[in-house]
Amino acid sequence: MSATAPAPAPSPQRPEKAADERLLKTSPLKKFLGRPELGSVVGAVAVFLFFAIVADSFLRASSLATVLYAASTIGIMAVPVALLMIGGEFDLSAGVMVTTSALISSMFSYQMTANVWVGVGVSLLATLAIGVFNGVMLIRTDPPSFIITLGTFLMLTGANLGFTKLISETVSTKSISDMEGFSSAKEVFASTITIGDVDFKITIVWWLAMVAVATWILLRTRAGNWIFAVGGGEQAARAVGVPVGRTKIGLYMGVAFGAWVSGQHLLFNYDVVQSGEGVGNELIYIIAAVIGGCLITGGYGSAVGAAVGALIFGMTSKGIVYAEWNPDWFKFFLGAMLLLATLLNAWVRKRAEATK
Amino acid sequence: MGAVLVAVLGVSLAGCSSTGGKRAEDARKAQQAQGRAAVNTPRWTFAMITHSGDGDTFWDIVQSGAKQAAVKDNIKFLYSHHDEAQQQAQLVDAAIDKKVDGIIVTLAKPDAMKAAVARATKAGIPVITVNSGSAESKKFGALTHIGQDETIAGEAVGEELNKRGRKKALCVLHEQGNVGHEQRCEGAEKTFDGDMQNLYVEGTNMPDVQSSIEAKLQSDKDIDAVVTLGAPFADTAVKAKDGAGSKAEIATFDLNEKVAGGLKSGTLGFAVDQQPYLQGYEAVDLLWLYKYNADVLGGGKPVLTGPQIITKDQAAELEEYAKRGTR
Numbered sequence: 001m002s003a004t005a006p007a008p009a010p011s012p013q014r015p016e017k018a019a020d021e022r023l024l025k026t027s028p029l030k031k032f033l034g035r036p037e038l039g040s041v042v043g044a045v046a047v048f049l050f051f052a053i054v055a056d057s058f059l060r061a062s063s064l065a066t067v068l069y070a071a072s073t074i075g076i077m078a079v080p081v082a083l084l085m086i087g088g089e090f091d092l093s094a095g096v097m098v099t100t101s102a103l104i105s106s107m108f109s110y111q112m113t114a115n116v117w118v119g120v121g122v123s124l125l126a127t128l129a130i131g132v133f134n135g136v137m138l139i140r141t142d143p144p145s146f147i148i149t150l151g152t153f154l155m156l157t158g159a160n161l162g163f164t165k166l167i168s169e170t171v172s173t174k175s176i177s178d179m180e181g182f183s184s185a186k187e188v189f190a191s192t193i194t195i196g197d198v199d200f201k202i203t204i205v206w207w208l209a210m211v212a213v214a215t216w217i218l219l220r221t222r223a224g225n226w227i228f229a230v231g232g233g234e235q236a237a238r239a240v241g242v243p244v245g246r247t248k249i250g251l252y253m254g255v256a257f258g259a260w261v262s263g264q265h266l267l268f269n270y271d272v273v274q275s276g277e278g279v280g281n282e283l284i285y286i287i288a289a290v291i292g293g294c295l296i297t298g299g300y301g302s303a304v305g306a307a308v309g310a311l312i313f314g315m316t317s318k319g320i321v322y323a324e325w326n327p328d329w330f331k332f333f334l335g336a337m338l339l340l341a342t343l344l345n346a347w348v349r350k351r352a353e354a355t356k
Numbered sequence: 357m358g359a360v361l362v363a364v365l366g367v368s369l370a371g372c373s374s375t376g377g378k379r380a381e382d383a384r385k386a387q388q389a390q391g392r393a394a395v396n397t398p399r400w401t402f403a404m405i406t407h408s409g410d411g412d413t414f415w416d417i418v419q420s421g422a423k424q425a426a427v428k429d430n431i432k433f434l435y436s437h438h439d440e441a442q443q444q445a446q447l448v449d450a451a452i453d454k455k456v457d458g459i460i461v462t463l464a465k466p467d468a469m470k471a472a473v474a475r476a477t478k479a480g481i482p483v484i485t486v487n488s489g490s491a492e493s494k495k496f497g498a499l500t501h502i503g504q505d506e507t508i509a510g511e512a513v514g515e516e517l518n519k520r521g522r523k524k525a526l527c528v529l530h531e532q533g534n535v536g537h538e539q540r541c542e543g544a545e546k547t548f549d550g551d552m553q554n555l556y557v558e559g560t561n562m563p564d565v566q567s568s569i570e571a572k573l574q575s576d577k578d579i580d581a582v583v584t585l586g587a588p589f590a591d592t593a594v595k596a597k598d599g600a601g602s603k604a605e606i607a608t609f610d611l612n613e614k615v616a617g618g619l620k621s622g623t624l625g626f627a628v629d630q631q632p633y634l635q636g637y638e639a640v641d642l643l644w645l646y647k648y649n650a651d652v653l654g655g656g657k658p659v660l661t662g663p664q665i666i667t668k669d670q671a672a673e674l675e676e677y678a679k680r681g682t683r
Contacts, residue, residue, distance in 0.1 A: 063453040070446050161532050171535060175467070270441060272467035276532055277440050317443075321450040327436045331410070 034352040036293035037305030039345035043291065044308050044315070047337075051319035058322040061198040068200065071314030072207035075307050076262050077281070078288035079210045080254040082306030083218070085289050087251045088231035088298025089145040091134060093152035094255050095281030100156050101127040101263025102273040103164055106173040109181075116181035124260050130156070131256025135249030157279060164275035177271045189261070190269035203265055207307065210258065214303035227251065231298030287334075288313050291341040293349075312337065393430035395648075400457035401432040402643055404636070405447045406487070407464035409439040413588065413612055414632055418487070420681055421636030422460070429644040441468030448472035458482050458643035463489020463496070464536065470496055482646050486635045488536050490658040499646055500654045502638050504630035504662035506536045510543020512663040513607065513628055514552075517581055520605065520625065523550040525581040528569060530559030530589055537585050540609060544583060553579075565589060566596045573600035581605050581625070587612040594623050611666065613678040619671035630662030633682045 032038065051058045058064075077094055084091055104126050109119030130152070137148045161171065168174055176182055189206075192199045218224040226247045229237035238244050267273055290296065291312055292305025316337060320330055404422055408415040419435055426433035434456070438444045445468050451459055452475055459476050463469050466489050476483050477497040485493040485501045493501035517525055525548060527541035545552040555572050557565040573579055573596060582593050582604050590608035597604050605625040608615055610632075618624035638659065645651040653659055666674060677683035 057454045060453055063450070066446060066449045066453055069449075073442060170538060171532065172465075172467075266442065269471070270445075270465075270468040271470075272465075274441055274465055274468075276534075277442075318446065318450050321436050321447060322454060324434055328410070 033348075035304075036300055036302045036345075036349070037308055038293070038352070039348040040292045040305050040308040040312065040341060042348070043337075043341050043344055044312050047312050047315050047319070051315060051323060055319055055322035055324075058319055061196070063318070063322060065198050065200050067314045067318045068204050068311075069314075070318050071311040072201065072203040073262065073265070074281075074284055074288055074313050075207040075310030076203060076210055076265075077255070077258045077285045078292070078306040078310045079207075079214045079303050080251075080258040081285040082289035082292060082294050082301055082303055082309075083214055083227060084251040084255055085286070085294045085296070086218070086231045086298060086301045087227045087248060088234065089138065089248060089251065090149060090286070091252065091255045092146065092149040092282050093130070093134065093156055094149075094259060094285055095283075096153055096156040096160060096278040097127060097130060097256065097259035098262040098266065098281065099160050099273065099275065099278035100130070101260045102267040103160055103173060103263075103275060105264060106176055106267050106273050107164070107167050109176050109179060110174050111167060113179075116176060116179050116185050118181075119176075120181075120185055120264060123263065124257075127256045127260040127263070128253050129256075131252040131254075131259075132249055134256075135245075135252035138252075139245040139248055153282065160275045160278075171275050173273045173275070175271050176267075182268070185264070186268040189264040189267075206261055206265075207310075210261075211303050211307045214254075218303060223247070223250070228299060231300070233299070284313065287338055291338060291345075293345050309341075312341070391427060394428045395430055395644075397430055397644070397648055399430055399432055400644070400647055401434065401454075402426065402458040402460060402640055403434040403436070403451035403454070403456045404460040404486075404639070405444060405451060406435075406437040406462045407439055407441075407444055408437040408462075414586070414610060417632040417681060417683070418636035421633035421638075422640045423636075425637040425640035425644070429640060431640060431644060433640065441465035445469055445472040448476065452476050452479050452481060455479075456481060457647060458484070460484050460486055460639040460643065461498075462487045463492050464534070466492040466496075473497060482643060484639045484643055486639045487630075487632075493658065494656060499652050500642055501658040502635050502642070502661060503658065504660060505658065506539035507543040507546075508660075509609070509628055509630065509663035510540040510545075511547045512543075512665060513540070513583060513609075514544040514547030516607070516626055516628075516665055517544070517548050517550070517583075520581075522548075522581040522605065524576075524578045525550060525552050525583060526569075526572060526579050526604070527552060527554050528565075528582060528584045528589060528593065529554060529556050530565060530584070530586055532556050540585055541583075559586070559589070562588075562592055566592045566599070569593055569596035570599045573597060573602040573604060577602070579604050581607065584608045586610055587615045587627075590615050590618060590624055590627070594618065611674065611678055611683055613675065616666075616671050616675035616678045616683070619666060619668055620675055622668065625667075627666045628662065629664045629666050629683070631664065631683075632661075634661045 081091060081094055101123050105119040105123035108122045109116045134149055134152055138145050164173060165171060191202045193202060226242045229242045230244050230247050234244055288309035289306045292309030294301030316333060320327065406415055423433055436447045438447055448461060449472060459481055461469060461483060463485050473483055473496040483498040485498045487503045490501045490503060490505050527544060529537045529541060531537055541554055557568045580603060584590050584593050587608060587610040590606055591614050593606045597606060607625045609628050611627050611629045615624060615627050619627060642653055674683050
């Protein structure tokens with residue numbers, strides 16, 4: 001600050017009749033400056049420019065396709081996790097649920113010698129059931145979602161290994177690539193779209209679709225208002241007639257749906273699923289949502305922000321490789337970035353609220 | 357001359373340790389092979405992508421072998437790793453995007469790596485597989501596989517246990533979900549005449565490993581041999597054996613400084629080494645040979661770097677090498 005601070009701008013003339021502040025027209029720019037994802041967009045641009053400068057192979061089309069793929073595999077989960085966090089809850093079982101979903105598909109198809117699509121359908125139902133279980137446990141009992149989903153996380157981790165070993169007699173599933181329906185399912189969940197001479201993975205499409213649907217739900221539907229309401233203040237929401245229980249179960253089912261999509265991608269991309277994987281990813285989804293402007297306390301955030309958070313994640317994790325840095329430092333950068341992003345978000349939010 | 361002077365000064369200074377520490381390490385480093393490129397081929401870039409988790413000593417040794425070969429062959433050597441299959445495949449993609457001249461990759465999760473290796477060969481980048489995936493390497497289009505066949509290594513352990521007249525053995529698996537580990541224990545069970553049991557422990561949590569083995573040894577006094585699948589776990593198994601008052605002999609896969617010391621002092625029975633240094637060194641060297649002279653080693657079969665059974669007799673020499681991080 002210089003010593004000669006400029007005089008504060010005169011406050012705009014107040015209208016004669018004090019109109020309801022909620023009905024005031026705000027300019028599109030102001031609207032954008034007040035969005036939760038603004039901080040993450042600024043961060044994403046900064047990260048992109050940074051790696052574009054330090055890593056010469058980062059800007060190749062094929063490299064960007066790899067970055068987008070990395071971002072999409074996180075983003076498909078980060079979007080429903082962000083919705084859940086806006087609703088004021090956590091899901092620590094989201095990481096292993098992806099593996100669970102893939103294992104159920106693969107083993108059901110193989111053991112029943114059924115068309116692969118049957119396994120995919122069974123897996124969807126089973127995964128949604130896990131989501132419902134999380135939600136019902138939460139609203140029927142007292143402990144916070146952090147504890148309940150921690151229990152689910154541990155149970156699923158054990159069940160993944162235990163059931164796989166019991167059914168397949170090894171720690172990974174058996175190949176289902178020669179079964180009926182595999183190729184069509186691969187088209188849907190793990191195909192590659194070639195534009196020019198660059199290969200884009202279909203998960204990018206799934207990711208963008210999920211962002212679009214989640215944004216529409218949040219901003220254009222009654223359910224979206226309920227999500228913000230239960231996250232902002234559960235008791236108040238209940239008092240004005242918001243169906244808190246239904247909303248939260250729905251949010252957990254959303255996370256389960258994301259886990260199902262990710263799990264099917266794992267299965268059809270690699271044909272065989274390792275039962276021990278997925279542990280720790282739940283935190284990555286939460287980090288992506290937080291970088292994207294979601295508040296840990298709930299009631300604030302956006303789906304677009306979570307997608308941008310996933311993009312930052314993808315750019316950093318692959319950018320470090322393109323820049324040929326020592327991978328030992330990866331987690332350090334990630335932590336530093338998380339702190340920077342949250343500080344930036346807080347600062348942007350303060351500015352946005354001050355200019356209202 | 358200078359080193360002698362420094363040593364004299366160091367010892368004479370009160371409060372300095374005359375043994376071990378950084379100075380001893382520097383002295384050992386001075387003995388290590390170093391040097392400059394021995395060839396004048398172009399400066400190619402080779403990328404190595406492994407399934408290692410963060411901070412794994414075994415992979416440090418593989419890397420030090422690879423780096424030594426890279427220095428000699430005038431190679432720019434890049435290393436990256438991730439323990440999740442999907443992430444590892446993405447790292448291979450990143451190496452292909454960078455248009456490196458050669459790729460070294462581990463196939464611990466072969467199915468997940470299949471497409472990535474195919475992309476590399478399609479892009480005209482030679483691929484060599486190391487450490488795991490001997491069965492799939494050729495199928496995927498890699499030049500050569502360098503490593504140890506886990507089943508054969510396990511069989512060697514079973515035979516060694518027979519030689520030592522053991523009757524009841526325990527195989528400690530520290531990573532649930534690792535196919536190679538399962539093969540090691542299966543191989544040992546196949547050739548071992550006695551009774552072999554598997555024990556799963558949480559490898560990322562050493563106290564848990566120790567208490568699990570201890571509980572097992574307390575509950576079954578007949579166990580007279582414990583086989584661990586990684587060098588860091590051998591020492592833990594020795595502690596557990598002492599805690600349980602058991603007479604079991606401890607054997608382990610892989611080697612490190614502590615294991616070599618344990619072999620020398622007799623607290624460990626034997627170790628099965630797969631020579632990780634050789635895996636890294638040979639991979640880089642063979643890629644160089646391929647680029648320079650289109651040479652391929654192995655005649656379509658894996659090049660085995662193990663198993664090598666190490667007992668008290670070789671331990672003294674190997675301890676020195678393990679200390680400097682090359683065995």
